[in-house]
Amino acid sequence: MTVGIVLVSHSAALARATADVAGALSGPDVLLEPAGGTDDGGMGTSIELIRSAVTKADAGDxxxxxMDMGSSVLTAKTLQADLEDADLEEDGGEPTVRLADAPFVEGAVAAAVLASTGADLEAVAQSAEQAWSMRKL
Known part of the structure; x- marks a missing residue:
């Protein structure tokens, strides 16, 4: 099993493209799920799309x-709180979810590559967050 990764963007196309790039570099064993846009395909975020992506990405680890920016962070935080509340009520039925304070594309790639090695959730999150220091020049 590996840590699953959900990519939350205001744009469905950006979320899919980032999943494609990270997946190409990490290999097929990492579950990368895009959750971009609104329920009706518009620009924005959807807690239900994120919830569905979390369910698909959850392999048990x-x-x-x-998240890309702004309301995607708030929406992801809301979902995380909802899952934690449900977990307390149902004795462990919800997946463990961790939010990463990371650059979107670089963080996704770093997380996916480390997840492909079987690293745990905290290590994968730290790898994503360390992507802030990836210099280009």
Missing amino acids: GVLIL
Whole structure:
């Protein structure tokens, strides 16, 4: 099993493209799920799309969520709180979810590559967050 990764963007196309790039570099064993746009295909975020992506990405080792900006962070935080509340009520039925404070594309790639090695959720999250220091020049 590996840590699953959910990519939350205001744009469905950006979320899919980032999943494609990270998946190409990490290999087929990492569950990368895009959750971009609104329920009706518009620009924005949807808690239900994120919830569905978390369910698909959960293989039992936890799910890391990376967000692009603004309301995607608030929506992901709301979902995380909802899952934690449900977990307390149902004795462990919900996946462990960790949010990463990371650059979207670089963080997704770093997380996916480390997840492909079988690293745990916290290590995968730290890898994504360390992507802030990836210099280009």
